[in-house]
Amino acid sequence: QKEVEQDPGPLSVPEGAIVSLNCTYSNSAFQYFMWYRQYSRKGPELLMYTYSSGNKEDGRFTAQVDKSSKYISLFIRDSQPSDSATYLCAMSGSGGGADGLTFGKGTHLIIQP
Amino acid sequence: ETGVTQSPTHLIKTRGQQVTLRCSSQSGHNTVSWYQQALGQGPQFIFQYYREEENGRGNFPPRFSGLQFPNYSSELNVNALELDDSALYLCASSFGNPGYTFGSGTRLTVV
Numbered sequence A: 001q002k003e004v005e006q007d008p009g010p011l012s013v014p015e016g017a018i019v020s021l022n023c024t025y026s027n028s029a030f031q032y033f034m035w036y037r038q039y040s041r042k043g044p045e046l047l048m049y050t051y052s053s054g055n056k057e058d059g060r061f062t063a064q065v066d067k068s069s070k071y072i073s074l075f076i077r078d079s080q081p082s083d084s085a086t087y088l089c090a091m092s093g094s095g096g097g098a099d100g101l102t103f104g105k106g107t108h109l110i111i112q113p
Numbered sequence B: 001e002t003g004v005t006q007s008p009t010h011l012i013k014t015r016g017q018q019v020t021l022r023c024s025s026q027s028g029h030n031t032v033s034w035y036q037q038a039l040g041q042g043p044q045f046i047f048q049y050y051r052e053e054e055n056g057r058g059n060f061p062p063r064f065s066g067l068q069f070p071n072y073s074s075e076l077n078v079n080a081l082e083l084d085d086s087a088l089y090l091c092a093s094s095f096g097n098p099g100y101t102f103g104s105g106t107r108l109t110v111v
Helices: none
Strands: A012-014 A021-025 A032-038 A045-050 A055-056 A062-064 A070-074 A085-092 A107-112 B005-007 B010-013 B019-024 B031-037 B044-050 B055-056 B065-069 B076-080 B086-092 B106-110
Touching: A012 A021, A032 A062, A032 B076, A045 A055, A045 A062, A045 A070, A055 B086, A070 A085, A070 B005, A070 B031, B010 B019, B019 B086, B019 B106, B031 B076, B076 B086
Parallel strands: A012 A107, B010 B106
Antiparallel strands: A021 A070, A032 A045, A032 A085, A055 A062, A062 A070, A085 A107, B005 B019, B019 B076, B031 B044, B031 B086, B044 B055, B065 B076, B086 B106
16 A cells, blocks of 8 residues: 555546545654645646645635545635646655655646636 | 756666756755656655755665755766666755755656
């Protein structure tokens, strides 16, 4: 079993829909949770960064962390064609990051105009 | 402010050769880490440098080595290249927290 599980998709939704992306993990030492967006032939771009459990909102994006279930989610409201990309969840146990980030495989999201 | 820049963008090497990839960190960032991303996979942590010292390493063999310079730029060196080393190599920098800024990567092909 991989430390971080993420459905690779593709996930195809119509423009304007609410998108839900999820990851599960097995390592209870993870305390820092991130979502990155990666366009083709580009590096990952940090979208959301959350410490421990709870919700965080930034514009159209909401990140949720449920440490008791080892489950994290990213919601995208009013989805746009420009949101089409691969979304990677990432986690770390240490604030200084010396253990590195553990990534999921990424979910390929397609927003249909 | 400038972001993370990596060079070269593409590289083709022969099995058994050695390669050096370069990275300039985002201004003000003192921590740099390197990741390997195979096609269709998430990035895998190689190692991290903080103030010129390696302070974390993933599950990669010693032929993967690195340096961080006083200006916080960095190099990734890979010796004795294998076909499986073909991947996108990503450099990421931060200022002491896991919210890294990534570069666009170097795509390495080993033939």
